[in-house]
Amino acid sequence: AQSVAQPEDQVNVAEGNPLTVKCTYSVSGNPYLFWYVQYPNRGLQFLLKYITGDNLVKGSYGFEAEFNKSQTSFHLKKPSALVSDSALYFCAVMRYNFNKFYFGSGTKLNVKP
Amino acid sequence: GAGVSQSPSNKVTEKGKDVELRCDPISGHTALYWYRQSLGQGLEFLIYFQGNSAPDKSGLPSDRFSAERTGGSVSTLTIQRTQQEDSAVYLCASSLPFEGGSETQYFGPGTRLLVL
Secondary structure: OOEEEOOOOEEEEEOOOOEEEOOEEEOOOOEEEEEEEEOOOOOEEEEEEEOOOOOEEEOHHHOEEEEEOOOOEEEEEEOOOOHHHOEEEEEEEEEOOOOOEEEOOOEEEEEEO | OOOOEEEOOEEEEOOOOOEEEEEEOOOOOOEEEEEEEOOOOOEEEEEEEEOOOOOEOOOOOOOOEEEEEOOOOOEEEEEOOOOHHHOEEEEEEEEOOOOOOOOOOEEOOOEEEEEO
């Protein structure tokens, strides 16, 4: 069965510090991996995706994520957090050549000034 | 508008009533998804439409839930005989057909459903 795990319900970080939001997945075959962000009272917005190629993927707003096949992880990272990054972050996986997405339960990121 | 739109934005109904939720996808997007987001939960896949193909209904939680997509564009999610546990935010997303690089989903703002 396909699934995504986000082990942390909440991540707290000080502004200017690096941040990591964790995601691990379970999928048969090659995974397509995504990160989405949901700001308060707004819809989900696409951040970045891994399809193939370089394991380090760069996306919107200075975020990046590293695909690690051996650890089945796709952690989201940013070198220097901003207060405006505070939001709910969702990791998602799609099995190659299928169109069904599996989302994690979300991680609330709090960036404090 | 260029984005996915959903209506109504909020819906309050009484237990046992039927509700209809509407989604207008981005023009040209042949793939359309419905999800449910409950408080403290992730996104739960409900149903997926792709062009004229039979929809993937594997995520619908019960036979009270159904969805249609007319003319390959607008979609309606119907919940019959609503229950309190149906209270959630219902999200719609659309995308171009999966071609190894066009599968990014664009989400609407959601419909917040409250069943009293």
